[in-house]
Amino acid sequence: MPLSVLYLIVPSYLAAAEIIKHATCEDIIEANRRYNLIQPYLEDALKAYPSSTIRRWRTQYQKALLIYGQGYLGLLPKHNNKGNRTPKIDSQTQEFMLDFIKEHYETPKQRRKIRVYESFVLACQTHDPPFKPPSRITFCHAIKQRSGHHQTRKRLGNRAAISEEPFYWELKQTTPRHGSRPFEIVHIDHTQIDIELVSSLESLTNCHIATNNSIHQNLGRPWATFMVDAYSRRILSVYLTFDEPSYRDCMMVIRICVARFGRFPQNIVVDNGKEFHSHYFEQLLASYTCTLKYRPPAHARFGSIVERLFGTANTQFIHELQGNTQIKRLHRKVTKSVSPERLAIWTLEELYSAFCEWAYSVYDQRLHPALGTSPCDAFVTGLATGGSRLHRRVAYDELFQILTLPAPDQRKRKVQPGKGVKIHNIYYWADVFRDPEIEKSMLWVRYDPWNAGIAYALAQGQWVKCISSYYQYFQGRSEKEIRLASAELNQRQRNYGRKLTINDRELVEFLNSKFAQEGAILKQRLRDTEHDKVHKIIQNNLITEPKLNLAEFAAEENNDCLGDDSTNEGKNCETISNLTAYITETLEYYGEF
Template sequence: MFTESDLDYYCNVQHKLLSTGRDYLAACFNSNGSRSVGTHARGNVVSWVPSPKLNNKTFATESRGAEWALNTLMQFDSKVLWYGDQPEPVDIVRSYKNGRKRRASYTPDGVSFTSLGPIVYEAKTLSDVEKLLVKYPSDWKRLESNAVVYIPAKEAFMRLGLTHKVYIYKPEDYIYITNLDHILWARASLEFCSPESSEINKAFEMQFVLTLAVLQNQLKLSNQTPLIRAIDEGHIVVDLKDQLITDSENCLASTTHALLEHGKELRRSQLVYRKDLVNSKNLSLVPSLKGAEGALVRLEALNKGLSNRSTRRWKARIKAGEQLGLSPFQSLISNYHRCGNRKKNLNYKVQNFLNNYLLNSFIHRQGISEYRGFVDYQSLARDAHPEFSPVSHKTFTRHLSKIPPEVIAYAKGGNRMGNQMALPTDPEHRHLKAQTAWERAAIDHYCVDLYLVVYAKKDKIVAERPWLTLMVDLYTGKVLAFSISFKKPSRHSVAKVLRSCVRNHGSLPREIIFDRGAEFKSVYLASLLAHYSVILSLRPAGNPRYGGEVEGFFGEFKKLWLCQRSGNLANYKEARAVDGKKTPKKAAVLFPADFHRELKLFCAWRENACRGTGGHSAEILFEQSCKDYPYVSRTISYDAEFIIVTCVEAKKYTVDMQRGINVLGTWYSSPAMQLLLSKPRKNEVRLDPENPNLIFVKVCDQWEPFYSSEINAYSAKSPEHQLAEGMIKHEAANLKKKIRFEDDIDLARLVHEMDRVREEQEAPPILEFEMTESITEEQVEVFSKLKNTTVRPLNIRAWEA
């Protein structure tokens, strides 16, 4: 770990930097980045990568390309002692489009403390650098060494006594960076060691070059980790820039670079495809079927010795083609594809008005049809240029079709629609997808098109649509974990799916990609993933082309399973067309535990079903990849620490010393309550996202577990019913409040009904009379004397009439 004392020695003693340079490096070292990256990201994935060299902090990368590659290279380079992202900004004097120079603030992409001195970096892709060299030639220069310098930044840091460099990321670097990432991950896996050099040399005795898979079998290794460690230590040689070490069946290895090159050359000639093998060809050289047939007919006519005007012209074409190196067949290929008058016939004023109407008016109006737009154009054009006729409907449509769909979509629907209609990127320049299981996963939410029973009465059920949170492995498509909730997406949903993954597999993915929902940008999630050294990545907002792996599962689940269950909304048109008695909400029969069980069954079926174009099921791919590359996943134990870390912070609650803490109608208590006697009554609480009978309370700098009275019965239930109980007790608490309120209204209605019944009944008759004589006190005394009189039984012999 690089400390402040190391920094002081590095700046003052080892490199004797200027005071301004020392102050700048100290500010970079003590800050957590001068700005937040990815705020305005449109088409790039932003990541926060944990780094041991960064004192176990995270390195923010603005894209999967240049910034990610710079982070990997800095982490892999043994000369780099420390590096950080988004250093402090400096003032530079840069040029603008009008050629004027102005002072501006400039923030580099990274700074590193190397054994040769500190270096400040600007990371750019090759395509961006080529554009900048043309657009700002006075600021960006290419040197004879082919290196590129950004002159304003170089001069600014030169005044501080620091070096500024431009790192250029090339499209072909993606294989090299991916290999370095895996080597770094394998390097951290201490339970595996590289094989002995003698064993490696013995394996290469029969063949000077082997694939990593064959080498693994010959060395009798259980997985590929020892071989990757051997590559890192230099015992095995592979071409890291041209071959993927994660493709063990195809990655060639040898003991020296010379032998490896011979082996690659032998295989290269047999490859069906390799880089730069194909490119576009003109139709004059490679014709269509119709063009080839016409050329053959002309050749046949010449071979027959025919002589006419056409054959003389064909012979002249053959003679001209010979000078260009074309064969007779290629020379006689027709050029019909070049026919037509491509000159614009529209008047300049008419064309300008048409383009202005299409770009500034029509494409911005939502809901208008093409025909109505044409009618509107005709009306305006007749007034704008009465001396010229407006264009026809066909010309109007042709000019409209020339506008890129992306431009029209941005104008009508904003970023989301524009991204959806954008042209696909160049496949040769795309970043590599995940190459192993656990390398990359994605998490997303889905409001399930199905009603589940929340509460059941004798003559009525209360149903609600649940939210499904899914984690999918991006290499195999396997569902790693899922969680069900009656709450809208929140930190609780994320915590539940992460817990489910650790329970099922004892691991978390190396990187998890999220969308830009509030729960995914929370401090809770960032700190949780950083705690377990998991890379947090955010995909661009409003870009429907990202997240297709998770969205694909939602679509399959809806079409293949939900449509067959009672209470579904799979066909929303049908659900809206039925009357109130037939609504899906009233047809719900599944309880949360039932739905959880059915979802597990569907996932198990899907992972072994025939999907995609490969030759293996998702389950087979996942198991084999886990066996060969066990170092990729982040091994995590499902223990007390993990449970506490994944609990969600809540507001402070008041402690009742007789009953405990009341959360959502449930009382929690613990023997540790006695330590709170002299403490403030309100205490910090962390809620368990799954277990409704457990919370954690901060007691004397410790998180103490508090339990409800039902904790013992809860521990004896099945996993499905445990999760369902949490959904009903806590997540459906607000819904149950509404149910209780409706029950209270029913009770009030019954009371009013009883009052109405009593009013409708006839009142009983009341007999009233007047006393003619009053009772005297003497008469009252006669009866009062009888109270203490002895009663004797009568002796009667017989009763007679």
Template sequence: MLDQRTLVALLDNLGTPPAGRAMIQRARKEAPVRKVQSRGGNVLTFYQSRKMSRTIQTESRHLEFSAAIGHEFDHEVIEYYMQPSVLNIEFIDDEGEVHQIDHTPDILVITERAIWFEEWKPWDRMEKRAFRFPWRYRVLDDHWASAPVEDYLAKRGIGYRILTDHDIPQVRVENALMLEDYFSPDSPDCPAKVEETVKELLRAEPFQTLSDLYAKAQCGPDEVFSLIASGTLVSDFDTRSLREPRKFCVYRDSAVRLFEHAMVGRAKSNITGIVNIATDTKISYDGRPHEVTFVGAQTVTLKNETDQLFELPLETLQELAARGSITMVEDPDAHDPFHGLADLSEKQLRIAVERQKCLVNGNISDRTKRRFTARLTAAKEMGVNELHALVPRFSDRGNRQPRLTLKADELIDESIQKHFLNKSAPSIKHAYLQLQHACNEAGIRSPSYETLRKRVAEVNRQHADLARHGKRMAYQRGDLVDVLYADTPVHGSRAFQYVHIDHTVLDMEVLSAETNKTLGRPTLSLAIDAYTRRILGLYLSFDPPSTKSTMMLIRDMVQRYKRLPQFLVVDNGPDFRSDDFRLLCELMRINIRYRPAARARHGAVMERIFGALHSEYVHNLAGNTKLTKYVRLVTKSFLPANLAEWTLELIYHGICYWAFEYYDSLDHTVLGMSPREAYEKSIVATGAREHRIVPYSRDFQILTCPSVERVLRTIDMQRGVKVNSNYWYWCQEMRSQSVHGMKVPVRYDPFDISTVFVGIKGKWVAATCKSLAPMRSMTTEEQKLYSTEILERKITRKDVTPSPQLLAEFIQSCKPEGILQKQLERQKANRDLYNSINQGAVIKLDKGIVTTSINSIRPSEDLEPADPISEADSSASDAFVFDENTIPSFEKV
């Protein structure tokens, strides 16, 4: 990124006026000026940008995000900012009318040769906006332009571009994401021997496919992808996908690529139709008829179906016609009387053939022969197949003109709009009664019920559902989307590119291992790879979905596969919008993609795996709750709580076996192979990417610990840092006068209330509370339950957190009953399970401390406020080093 001195020098070279400099400086400081929002099904993406050293937020998956990826890997782009500024423009058109424009451009782009704002919109949406605001938009040389905005920014030395989905090939975005790991500074260079072999092969043959190159050079994708990312190899980056090694080519140099492309001749004409723009011409745009009433030298006046007149630039109209967006409306008087072969039924064709035979054999009357001969002659003159002339046209007989009066037709449309397409969702019968009443008042004959029913059937179903039932029902009944774009894979191009994570309540009643009483239904969190459908991690507990559940799920994924995904696809739950989750993703360079609210199909991969788990495994176990769907029909002897047999630990290991053994090795109907086989093939085909391996170390476990409330705490060199109002945590690193009064980030261990992790001078160190050391096996949730019980019993004031001494004494004397006992047993089941599989407390419990039961905890005889933990627990070798970007600001997230 640019420092202030370099930016000033750049603006001097470009000759940017003071007003433009102020606008650019303000945009760099304040961007984004608004929060990204999801409306109408758009997908939000939080992209971790190396170039900008920040999280880039985009509102569109195919436009803004694609543009951000293009700028991220464009060497000419120095900086780019999303939602950079709000433009308030007052524009006076040629007729003297004043228009107010409040516009927020999508991106500010800074290069050495120019600085400009970009606006990204789909081409079809720009066409609609041009019809609504002809004074603002026009088409120039196959690109959209906006004279008011361009003139406003030109006075400030800043450019303006309107770009559409035609301006960035999606295959380029896909390839850039495929190579993103190899653009990283951490990516190892290609071995010199392999690089020389590849160059020698290209000197012998100027271009080769990736599959041929792998075989001849005896190398893999890691080496070749590294050469492409470094620019050593010239490739079809914008036209071919890296996921197709048999089609993707690399070239000796750019001259060879240009020559090969010229030989193939890929250029295609964009003109799909020609419209004769003249007065009284009838055209169709977006399915609606318009009539040309006047054609001038620069503008065209159109009249829509409601007789409203508006002007449109002639150049824009011609461009839309060339693209096929505007078509001629066929004149009924010029309709061809002969139908095409594709429109004819089998019976019509048979009759036509029989008539042709009769003409040859002469087995028809003279009058019929003359009639058929006349038809044949007319067909020849029109250049139509002679068989068309002999086709019977019985269906064309009769009066085809509308029999309803114009007023009756208007009342039908009004009845449908007012009395059928509304939020009350009335019946067609109700709309018909209102139509009859309206016709009686107008003094005309009412149309039949069948006429109204047929007219209702012609209404677009999705539009009707939207008006009658709302957008969620319209979405459920809407068209299924099989592909995103023709050149965009739905679920990514490789393993660990898109990983979906979500939570669900398990359809299972679980028992306590100690008391054999039912503890209720646990919550299951799963992570699944969208490309291979392989389950990558799971977390099962009695805690509701939270940041802790998400962090533990990510821990499990790393413990099993030593990898993290390129994108996490999540819903809009509060756990996925927490600062801790976003901070972890920023530190580990994981991009976040938020599914649109109320758009269930965006999470179909996740919902399908939950359904498969329950139908194939959970619903076949004792204590499953599938019968409770019909709760009024379930008798006491069939209640799931009375049939439960499984403990939390047993069902966890059972689900693990189903997910990582049974399901993992079963052929998937979509893949045509098992998820495990698809995963292994993907690793071979797209590179092992070993530099992206994440060790399951103490450093990583600390990163997945939640932050304390308000994140930062002030160090007191004598007492340490205070957490939860009453607990002081201390370590040897706090003894120095240099850290006294320093505000530092603090994270807590959910499975050990006696320990927190403090970021001091670029490393994480463990601090302990000696007063809580005897209770170090207790989870933070257990501590909250006891503290709440103390407050409810009015043992202390409501605004005071119980001290460690009071908490220890209460635990010793308390005999949990009822809901408290059940909640404590749930927490103990959670703690015992995850401590047994090495996913519990970060610092493992000493063997001398008894932790088998909560009631076995005793208060300490010596309750000094500060005591350092052992050197083994706070050694420098286990410290996590971080920089100033470790704690980003979330004010604008």
């Protein structure tokens, strides 16, 4: 092909592509209609004299055929080029209108467009020299052209404009957003579940409450704490409690995770809640070389994995139970007969058992739409790909449980001779405190937030268990109940002008008095009784988890396979097959590969 012809073809091709690019669907439909009309005349099939419109379309077709090499382009209507497209207002008026929009519309007042336009017309008339105001449609169109993140931030604030922020692409398309293996990125968050719970008959009996009319005493909605693996979307641990989110919930989900899998996450992503800024929580993560990452405030999409799980748990499980609070969204339609408080029948113990079964069995085996497989299969595949990483193993022993316990405000307490250390107005004693070198010294201490009867002190290089002098009264009572009782007792002493410091004896007498059998203290006592049942479920599950001795299993397998008894050959093979399936399932459960 000659070079001169090539120079003519390339520009014509680019121009043809530009025309096709700007053609709308309506333009293509119209061009098809015109082409069907002129096609007989192009082929000279009809000898009738064409009309002027047909001749014009045919001329446009032939001209486009010579210029672009495609006659079809000449049939595309050019409606966008019709009319006078130049602005009808001068540049000064245009600039004045934009400045007026910035100063009077894009403000926190959130004025309506019509009111701002009325003020704009008046401003144009009083301007020196006066301007001719444009129409209201033109003014509203100018406002619409400025819409977006900048305008929303000026009118509604930074938080409302988050959804309109510009999208930033990742550095590389191959970079995984949620990690490349299990336990690399883990999310922890809390939510209040949509269901009302009641106290059990056993809890009422333990709290010495008459069960005639209080069997269905309502305890409110529980809080759920989830720990989710970002790579596989698997729920590593879940915990239910009546108390508002605190460091206790964070410590408990980490305990459950370590007990189930024997692994500690590499990175934990949390929001900016007060409980995640606890010194105990940060110290625990630092002890196991875990990186703590905070999500940007009000950016829920950074925690979309766990946030989406909240809705899934409610819709797939909680909303199927009696006593759920869906109807409370319709405030005016809630009557006494359909009130969730009256329909509630679930206790915290029963709900936690059912919730664990849903989280660890049903949800774990169900197909996840974002993965194309179940969370369990994705978790197992990720562990096989990423390796076992034995250096990340964590033993669920007494030391780990002590490290998950909180410390008092100053973290250290002075050993008082003959009394011990004082935590939350309660003295704790251990035999090691008799040592003259330890008396009157400052020791690091920790306390059990669910059992005020015991505490721990770091003495002589090891953690020592300390018992309260009134252990039989403080056993099983939570830190929150002790704080409520102390605050109530302090208030009563202030009313009578007494001293503001209380001792453990006064605290015991108040807890055993009738004043502690009512109000917030009674409700907290009932809740703590339900919490104890949940903790027993957790401990029992941890104790009864199947432990498999790999050496014994290998020896038994070799003995069975090397045997010469042909009659037992089929039985042995079947046994080995069953054991192999069992060990595979067990190792997948614990993350052992």
